[in-house]
Amino acid sequence: MNIDGVENGIVIDHIQPGDSMRIYRLLELDELDCSVAIIQNVVSRKHGRKDIIKIDQDMDVDLDALGYIDPRITVNIVQNNELVAKKHLELPRRLWNIVDCKNPRCITSVEDEVDQVFELVDPERELYRCVYCEAAAEKQAL
Amino acid sequence: MRHLIDIRDFSKEEIDELLGVAERIIADPIAFQDRCAHKRLATLFFEPSTRTRLSFEAAMQALGGSVLGFSSADSSSAAKGESVTDTVRTVACYADIIAMRHPKEGAPFLASRRSTVPVINAGDGGHNHPTQTLTDLLTIHREKGRLDNLKIGMAGDLKFGRTVHSLITAMLQYEGISFVLMSPPELRIPSYLREMLDREGVPYLETDEMEAHLGDLDILYMTRVQKERFFNEEDYVRLKDRFILDTEKMQYAAAEMKILHPLPRVNEISVKVDDDPRAVYFDQVKNGMIVRMALILKLLDEAGKESTK
Numbered sequence: 001m002n003i004d005g006v007e008n009g010i011v012i013d014h015i016q017p018g019d020s021m022r023i024y025r026l027l028e029l030d031e032l033d034c035s036v037a038i039i040q041n042v043v044s045r046k047h048g049r050k051d052i053i054k055i056d057q058d059m060d061v062d063l064d065a066l067g068y069i070d071p072r073i074t075v076n077i078v079q080n081n082e083l084v085a086k087k088h089l090e091l092p093r094r095l096w097n098i099v100d101c102k103n104p105r106c107i108t109s110v111e112d113e114v115d116q117v118f119e120l121v122d123p124e125r126e127l128y129r130c131v132y133c134e135a136a137a138e139k140q141a142l
Numbered sequence: 143m144r145h146l147i148d149i150r151d152f153s154k155e156e157i158d159e160l161l162g163v164a165e166r167i168i169a170d171p172i173a174f175q176d177r178c179a180h181k182r183l184a185t186l187f188f189e190p191s192t193r194t195r196l197s198f199e200a201a202m203q204a205l206g207g208s209v210l211g212f213s214s215a216d217s218s219s220a221a222k223g224e225s226v227t228d229t230v231r232t233v234a235c236y237a238d239i240i241a242m243r244h245p246k247e248g249a250p251f252l253a254s255r256r257s258t259v260p261v262i263n264a265g266d267g268g269h270n271h272p273t274q275t276l277t278d279l280l281t282i283h284r285e286k287g288r289l290d291n292l293k294i295g296m297a298g299d300l301k302f303g304r305t306v307h308s309l310i311t312a313m314l315q316y317e318g319i320s321f322v323l324m325s326p327p328e329l330r331i332p333s334y335l336r337e338m339l340d341r342e343g344v345p346y347l348e349t350d351e352m353e354a355h356l357g358d359l360d361i362l363y364m365t366r367v368q369k370e371r372f373f374n375e376e377d378y379v380r381l382k383d384r385f386i387l388d389t390e391k392m393q394y395a396a397a398e399m400k401i402l403h404p405l406p407r408v409n410e411i412s413v414k415v416d417d418d419p420r421a422v423y424f425d426q427v428k429n430g431m432i433v434r435m436a437l438i439l440k441l442l443d444e445a446g447k448e449s450t451k
C-alpha cells in the first residue's frame with residue numbers, strides 16, 4: 001500500500017496509466033491548498049503499470065465520477081498515517097454534472113441551470129444516456 | 143404526478159386500458175361530452191404543428207373542457223428568453239393539464255420535472271411523439287381487433303422516422319409480432335432498434351423490395367422518403383418509386399391488410415389508393431383525437447387522486 005507521505009488524506013490508487021491528469025482536472029485538485037502528489041507509471045502487481053494520486057487533506061471525493069472513469073480505481077482513506085478505509089468503486093447508476101450532453105438538439109444546450117444527468121443503460125458496454133434526449137455520453141469528453 | 147413523455151412511460155396494461163376507454167368514447171361520445179367541464183388544457187407549442195395542436199384542442203373540447211395556449215415560440219415568452227421551466231410553472235397556474243411541443247429534445251421531460259400539473263409530450267424534436275404512437279396502436283387495434291400476432295410492414299424512411307421507431311418499441315411488448323422493414327439500404331432502422339429486436343427475439347426482415355412482401359402483411363405502415371435524405375441524386379432517382387404505394391402495388395396486398403400513415407403525406411401514397419377500403423390513414427386522424435381524449439381523462443383522473451391523498 002502506497003500511503004507514504006500522506007498523514008491525513010486520500011490515496012487514489014490503481015489508476016490506469018495516463019489517466020491521473022484527467023482525474024486531477026475532474027476533481028479540481030489544483031484548487032486545494034494541501035500537497036497533492038501525482039505519481040505516474042508505477043509498477044503494480046495487479047495491473048502492470050498504474051498511476052497514483054496522493055492528497056494530504058481529508059476531502060469529499062466524487063466517487064461516482066471516479067467510478068465512471070474507471071471502476072477498478074480504489075480510494076484509500078488515511079488517518080494518522082494509517083489506512084482506515086478502502087473504497088472499491090462501481091459504475092454509478094447516474095452521473096450528475098460529470099459529463100455534458102453533446103447533442104446540439106438537446107434542451108440542456110439552451111436551458112440555463114439545468115443539471116446534466118446521464119443514466120446507465122447498459123452496464124456491459126458502460127453505456128450512459130442523457131435523461132433528456134437519450135444521446136450517449138462521450139467518454140473522451142471528460 | 144403522472145405525465146406522458148415517452149411511450150415507455152406506460153405499461154402494456156395501461157395502454158390496453160387507455161385503448162379500452164377510447165373504444166367506449168367511440169361507442170358513446172355523448173357520455174363523455176361533459177367529463178372535463180371546467181377543466182383547462184394548455185397547448186404550449188414552441189414549434190408550430192397545426193395538426194397536432196388541433197387534435198389536442200378538439201379532444202379537450204369534445205370532453206367539454208376549454209383550451210388556451212400559443213402556437214409558435216416567437217409569439218410566446220420563449221422569444222423573450224424565458225426558460226421552459228419558468229413558462230411551465232407559470233402556465234400550470236392557469237391550466238389543469240399541459241400539452242407541449244418543443245424543437246429541443248427532452249424539453250417536455252424537463253417541463254414535467256417542474257410542473258404541478260400533468261404534462262403530455264406533443265413532440266420534442268426528432269425524439270419522441272408518444273401520442274402519435276397511441277394513435278397508431280388504437281388504429282391497429284380498431285382495424286384488426288388485436289395488437290398481438292401481427293405481421294407489420296414498414297416502408298420508406300426507417301432511419302429518421304421517429305414514428306416508426308416508437309411504434310416498433312411499443313409493439314415489442316406484444317406476442318407473435320414480426321416485422322418486414324422495407325427501405326432503401328441508406329435508410330434502414332438505426333442499430334439500437336436492431337439490437338432491441340435481436341434481444342427480444344422478434345423476427346424481422348430488412349429489404350429494399352416492397353411488392354414481394356405485401357401479400358403477407360396484416361399492417362403496412364407507410365412513411366415519407368425525403369429527397370434530402372439521399373447522398374446523391376442518382377440513388378434518389380433509382381429508389382424513389384420503389385417505396386411509393388400505388389394501385390398497381392396494391393394488387394399484391396392481402397384483402398385484409400390495412401395501410402397506416404402518420405400524415406401529412408406528400409407523394410408516397412398515390413391519391414387513387416385513398417378509396418381502397420384498406421386505406422385507413424384518414425380514420426387514423428379521428429382515432430388520434432379519440433386517444434388524446436382518453437389520455438387527458440386518464441392523466442387528469444390520476445392527478446385528481448393524488449391531490450385528494
Ligand SMILES: [Zn+2]
Binds near residue numbers: 103106
Ligand atoms: Zn441530451
